[in-house]
Amino acid sequence: MAQPSVPAFDHIFLVIMENHGYDEIIGSPDAPFLNQLAAGHGLAANYVSVAHPSLPNYLALTGGDTFGVTTDCTDCFQQAPNLAVDRVAPSGRTWRAYMESLPSPGYIGDAYPYMQKHDPFVYYNDLRSNPAQLANVVPYGQLAADLASAQTTPAFGWITPNMLHDMHDGTVAQGDAWLSNEIPVLLAAPAWTQQRSLLVITWDEDDNAPGNRVPTLVIADGVPAGFQSSAPYNHYSLLRTVEAAWGLSPLTVNDARAPVMGDFFVNA
Numbered sequence: 573m574a575q576p577s578v579p580a581f582d583h584i585f586l587v588i589m590e591n592h593g594y595d596e597i598i599g600s601p602d603a604p605f606l607n608q609l610a611a612g613h614g615l616a617a618n619y620v621s622v623a624h625p626s627l628p629n630y631l632a633l634t635g636g637d638t639f640g641v642t643t644d645c646t647d648c649f650q651q652a653p654n655l656a657v658d659r660v661a662p663s664g665r666t667w668r669a670y671m672e673s674l675p676s677p678g679y680i681g682d683a684y685p686y687m688q689k690h691d692p693f694v695y696y697n698d699l700r701s702n703p704a705q706l707a708n709v710v711p712y713g714q715l716a717a718d719l720a721s722a723q724t725t726p727a728f729g730w731i732t733p734n735m736l737h738d739m740h741d742g743t744v745a746q747g748d749a750w751l752s753n754e755i756p757v758l759l760a761a762p763a764w765t766q767q768r769s770l771l772v773i774t775w776d777e778d779d780n781a782p783g784n785r786v787p788t789l790v791i792a793d794g795v796p797a798g799f800q801s802s803a804p805y806n807h808y809s810l811l812r813t814v815e816a817a818w819g820l821s822p823l824t825v826n827d828a829r830a831p832v833m834g835d836f837f838v839n840a
Contacts, residue, residue, distance in 0.1 A: 578817040578837055581792070582722070582767035585729040585758065586774070586810070588633070588690070589747060590626065590740035593778030594619075597787045602744040605752035606789070609773070612797050614790035614836045619805045621777040621784045626740075629776040630692035632807045636823035644689035646682065652823075654696040655811065656728065657705050659820040665727035669693050670712045673734040678706035685734035685741070690776075693730075719761035728814070739775075759791070768793065770817070772810060790836045801835050809833055 594617070597603050598610060621629050627645065628638035635654045653659070660667045673686035680700070682688050691709065699705045712731070718724050731754075732738065739747035751773070763769050775786035788805070808830035815822055822828035 578813055578832060578834055579768060579770075579792075579794070580819075581770045581817050583725055583727055583729065583763045583769035584814055584817060585731065585769070585771045586633070586814075587731040587733075587751075587755075587771070588630070588738070589733070589773065589775045590690070590735075590738040591777060591779055592739055592744060592775055592786070593781045593783075594785045594787045596744065596779065597775075600744060603748040605748045605755075606773075606787070609755070609789050609791065610787070610798075613792075614795040614799045614801065616788040616790060616803075616805050616833065616836075617800045618802050619774070619786060619788040619809075621775065621786050622807050624777055624780065624784070625689075626776050627689045627692070627695075629807055630690060631695065632826070633811055634692045635696065636808065636811055636827040644687075646688050648695065649697055649700065650695050651697050654693070654699060655814065655820075655823065656693060656708070657696065657699045657702065659815065659823065660728045660818070661705065663818055663820060665818065667708055667728040667730075668714070668718065668726040669709045669730040669732070670715045671709060671732050672712035672737060674709070674711045677708075677710045678703075679709075685736050687735055690732045690735075690738070690740075716757075719758065719763065722762040722767050725761065725763035727818075774807075774810065790833065792837070794839050795836050796839060799836065801833070803831060803833070803835055805831060805833055 622632045628641045656667045675683045693709050736742040737750040771791040774788040808826045812827040812830040813833040816832045
């Protein structure tokens, strides 16, 4: 049976939050903005992360594998293809990763509240060794300028809040408040109002509860308000969905076999 198709979005942005399970966000009085988004857009209600701790999930989202990484190591660089350099860029599309509290473009190492373990891009050798590509890993402050027009907004965008705003060290309420300030700006940008764009907000992993189930919000024109998918998805599914939107080849057998999140876009 053919999988539902994914629109060829002009822009796809991913926002990665930290360490909270589905029930800690959906229905929580500490996350009014996120629950408002879920009510007005789409929610993957049976979505799981693929590992613990943080880093292997970030690698799965961008490289299609955890590469045997089981810690938040800062020197476990990977000689492996990745979504940004080996798929998005060769397709002629632009990309940028916006890292809150990153000291400078392409910075390597920790600089709290920025932590390298939440920046998967610098772990790939072919990205880190290419100055032009490494320059696409930028401080979050660059986003405002890039959103000024659809033409300056990258096709693929990644947002990592800092450790206080991604709910890792800060509270659910703090993270929700940060998103309530930032997400409306994104959705009001020309890339969303003048073009066809997708925003997905997910969590790297849960808080070690059984199942590793995390909330994942899917926001795009055509996704029915309040739609909840019960399909079994995971981080490889999200990667595969980006690939499917743009006709990109899978990176590994993991994303090749993962179901596309196409049920969100039946009416898109």
